[in-house]
Each structure stands twice: as C-alpha cells, then as structure tokens.
Amino acid sequence: MEEKKQIRAVVWLQTMYRKSILIIVILLAWAIIPLFVRNMFLPSLLDVLEEMWEMILSGELIKHLMGSLKRAAAGLLIAELLAIPIGIGLGWFPRFESYLDPLLQAMRNTSVLTILPLFVLLLGIGEVSKVTIITWGCFFPTLINTIQGVKNVDPILIRAARSMGISGFGLFRKVVLPGSMSYIIAGFRLSASVSLLVLVGSEMLGADFGLGYMILHYQQAFLIKKMYCGILVMIIIGVLLNSAIIRLERKLTVWQDKPDLQKNF
C-alpha cells in the first residue's frame, strides 16, 4: 500500500515536472535578465509582481478584472445560448443550413476586430457595443462545431434507436445531443478563447475600466510594469478558463471512449 502511494506520488511529480519546467525556466529568465539588461519595455518579473500586489491591495486590479470578466461572461453566455440551438437546428435540418450557409460563412470570415469600429459607431461606446462584439466573435466557433457535431452523430446509433421506436424528442435527447457533445464542448472552448481576445480589443475603444483598457492606458502613459500586470492577468485567466472547460468536458463526456494515442507510438 505504501509502495503504491509512493509510486503515485512519483508519477504525479513527474507529470508536474514535465508540465511546468519550461514555464519555470521562462519565468526565471524574465526575473533575472532584466536586472542586468536595462530596457524600459522589459521590467523584471519581480518588479511586475510587486506592482501587481500593490494594485491588488489598492483594489484597482480587482475593479478592472471584474469588469472584464462580466463583459466576457455576458458575451460568451449570449453567444452559446444562441449558437447551440441554432447549430443543432441547422445540423439536423440540412435544407435550412443550405440557405444560411453562404451568409454564415461570409459573416464568420469577417475579422471581428475589423468591424469593431462599426459596432462602436452604430451602438455607441457603452457596454452594449462591447458585449455585442464579444457575442459576435464567440457565436461562430460554437455554431460551426455544433452543426458538425450533429451531422457526425453515428448513423448506426440513430438507426438502432429508431428501430426501437424512439420518439423524435427522445432521439434528440438520448442520441443526437450526447453524440454531438464533444463537438459542442470543443466549440465552447474555442469561443471562450475568442471571448478573451475580443474582450481586450473591445475595451481599447470607449472603455473606462477593464483589462484591455488598463493595458492600453498604461502603455500610453508609459507605466510599463502596470501594463505587464494586465497582460499577466489575461494569461492567467486564459489558462484557468481552459482548464475549467477541460474538466467540464470530461464530466459531460465521461461515457465516451477516449483514444489512447500513446498506444500508437
């Protein structure tokens, strides 16, 4: 028993080592190099962390962080609430999809940040334009993936379920939705990344708080350490969000067989 615990601890340490060693090396380099090589645009990590702590204590960082998280969450939620049902509908009814597909492709391939000024001109500089542009950016990855997920449900499962006399709604609930879940989650994961990217861009136009506003503001004011604080926080949020979604995916698709890729090597 003791030996088993030891083995598990060793495996865990090995995993942690593999996952963290490169990041540790980079962070160490960032902490040490600027102490010797003076460059106004590359302060030491230690100085940045010190500045971040002061910003946390003063409440400034929390104010910008919460403002950004609310915007991103609102935009992402609205996008998912729209994209998933629409994607399921379009995936299940190909005729409707054939009408909408060219328009959707044109909209999807228009760079979000290109049309950001248009949103500001039409919707003003308030929260509506920011949440709308985030919704726009997050909508398409989930939509496209959901459509693909529905289309790629195993036809054998559908035929088998129908042969057992399942109702339409039952087919959707017990076969189509679970079968497309991994695609939907993948789309959600992409949308979540996009939400942070677009958030920063939207906050650089017409905002008075938020991480994007903070990064731009401090860049313009040459307060470089504070600018890096904003950038670091964005990175941390991105990593935490991605981890959370991976855990969610594991919970929602626990019944699925996962391929063991290492067997092939």
Place this chain on the structure above:
Amino acid sequence: MKNIIFRSGISIVLAAVLSAGMTACGDSGADRSDADAGSDPAASEEPFVITLPSIGTSATNLDNIAIGIHKGFFEEENIQIKDAGEIAIPEFVPALLSGTITGATLMTSNGLAAIDNGGPIIQVGTMSETVEENPHMNFIVMKDSPIEGGGDLQGKKIGIGGLSGCTAGFPLEYAKQGGIEDPNDDVTFVTTPEISLVSALEKGEIDVVGLHSSPEQIAFLYPETRILFSDYDIFEDRGGDIGYYFPIEYAEENPEAISHFLAAVAKTQKWINENREEALKIYLEEINPNANADLLRIPHFSDDAVIKQDHTELWIDILGAGDSIQPLENEWTFDQVATNKYNPNYKE
C-alpha cells in the same frame, strides 16, 4: 523520488546559468550621467540621414517635416529625411529605442514619462506650442450642458483620444482649479478615437470631449457644442509643447546632424507660421491629397525650435506631484531631460 529532485535541481541551475550567460551578452543601456561626448563627425558632402515616422500621412495634422522637405529647407541644411512609414504615436518610443527611427515628436509629458521609465532619450527642440488663439487642446460640451466650470466635472466622464499627460492632465488641473481636491477619483476618462467622441457626446454617453482641433474647426464641424476650456486657460502658453526627441547616444555622437536638423525645422516652422494658407495648399495639393481641409489642423509652430525651460519644468512639477495620470518615480531637472545646446538659434 531522489531522481526527480536531482533532475529538478539541475534544471533550475541550468536556467540560472543560461540567464547569466544571456545577460553577459546584453546591452547595459544608456546612462544618463555625463558621458564623454562622441567626436563630432567632420563636415562631409554626404547628407545627414535622419529617419522619421509617418511623413505627410496625417489627415488631421499638417506635417511640418513634409512641408520642410517640399520647400527644400532640409536640403539646404544637408539633411536627408528618410520616411520610416506609418507608425502609431504610442509606438514612437519603442521605434526610437529599437533604431527604426532616428527621432520622434512627443508631447512633453509623454517624453518625461518615457525618460522616467528608463528611456535613454532627450528633448533637443520644440515643434509646436500653445498660443491663445490656437491652443494645443480644446475641451467641449454640448451647448445646453450644465457644466460651466471645473467644479462641475465631479463625477463626469471625459472622452479623449488616448490617455496621456496632456489629454488627462489638462482636465484634471481644470477640475482642481474648480475646487475638486482629488479629481483622479472624481473624474472618469473614456478613451476612443476622436472620430467617435463627439458622437458619444451627442448621445450623452460622455459629458466632455477633449479634441486637438482648433476653435474655428470646432465651430465649423460641431456647431452644437461649445468650448468649455482650453489648455491655454489653465497653463497659458506653457502646457502644450510638442518636442523633438532623439536617443541620447545618437545626439552625443551626431551633434552636427542634430544642429542642422533643428536649423531646418526652425526655418520650416517659421515659414509655416508666416504662410499658413500656402502651407495648407501645398499639403492638400501636393503632399496628402487625401487629407480633409476641414479636419486638417495647423498648430502654432515654434519659430526657433528652442525649448523653453519653464514649459518643461511645468510638466516636471505636474507629473512629479504624485497624483497625476503619469506619476514620475524619480526627480528630474530641466538639464537632465532637455537641452538647447544643439540648437543654433538658442542664445543663453
């Protein structure tokens, strides 16, 4: 277990060695203490090449450099201006320090902030300055706005094109003069391109807008607004200078180039001040036909490009006060951040 700890330890040691090795090859950066001056380049027939950003590309500001090139003032001074292409103003300092450009124009407050953060640059001349009839910035409100003075800025939103010592510094000082003790907490700044600002003002999304347009342009373009105050109302002619900045190392190694450059810009600037209509015509017809005459601003240029000490010291005092939008971490004197020694028009 021992293997893991050993390998982790080796990795950390390697990282430290790698870092030390990279620092040994690194540049120690410019020092602001007096350094031995580089030898002046001997006068030669080869022109001094100076690379500057965004020549003649602005659709909203008359570019004096483009006018000077067109009039031959730079050629007279054996200066060849090379265009580095379009560079956004916030990227001027990085471009300067990376060598992409040789010189740049910066608002005095921004130049000070860059120097305070370790930028090895120095102001060597003045491009434009504030005069009563043509201030650096005007702050406008809707004609029916209840805001009449600095004290009315409490809790208000001010829209500006970008956050800097001038765009934020002017209204904060105006608020202080109006009796608001700590305007940093009581006034909010919203940044968005100037083109969106007046629209936001009309919709009531912001209360005051700061523009770099002249009073005549504001009256013509935005007749539903009125000017609340300008920087001249707060600081007279001291607050609106835009200066020429060069890396200290370049200036010390190329004093002749800087002198000839300043002589050329002074000639250009004096000519523009005396021939504003003709300068506008040249710019619109020959340099930038895409520029809109209604939007194009001609600032008041410094006739001799000389830096006025009290103008620089005003910003040292404002930013050094600790409650500014660009607080200085260090104390500075005029001689550490600016010099007129390269300017042939300067008389002590």
